Amino acid sequence: YPGFSMSLSRFFLILIPPFLRRYPGFSLPLSRFFLVLIPLFPAAKPRLDSEGCPGQQNWTEGQEGILACKAKGKPKPEVKCSKDGNSITAGTPYPADRAQAGTYRCRATNALGTAERDVTVWVQC
Structure with a gap:
């Protein structure tokens, strides 16, 4: 991830689609998903x-x-x-x-x- 200096091994990674409904036969490029990083060890x-x-x-x-x-x-x-x-x-x-x-x-x-x-x-x- 450009500009990200922490080790990603300390985070739980979640990809969230921009909508929750399913459209048969329709696919999204990975770039359209939201990336959420949750720290494994709280501050x-x-x-x-x-x-x-x-x-x-x-x-x-x-x-x-x-x-x-x-x-x-x-x-x-x-x-x-x-x-x-x-x-x-x-x-x-x-x-x-x-x-x-x-x-x-x-x-x-x-x-x-x-x-x-x-x-x-x-x-x-």
């Missing part, structure tokens, strides 16, 4: 829950700390977290020190919307 707004993005996380000073925050949704949401205006990539290891302790605001975004969650990181000796 969903982003969701940040305690399973994928715990609200309290403990790091140990001197070791690597990873801000765990995964969002659910379709299409897959993009997750961005920040603390005091500084961005941090969720899931990436950082050297843990007391400067990293505090509250992070994580935001998950996809085409259907946005979800936010505060995550408190404690850094212990």
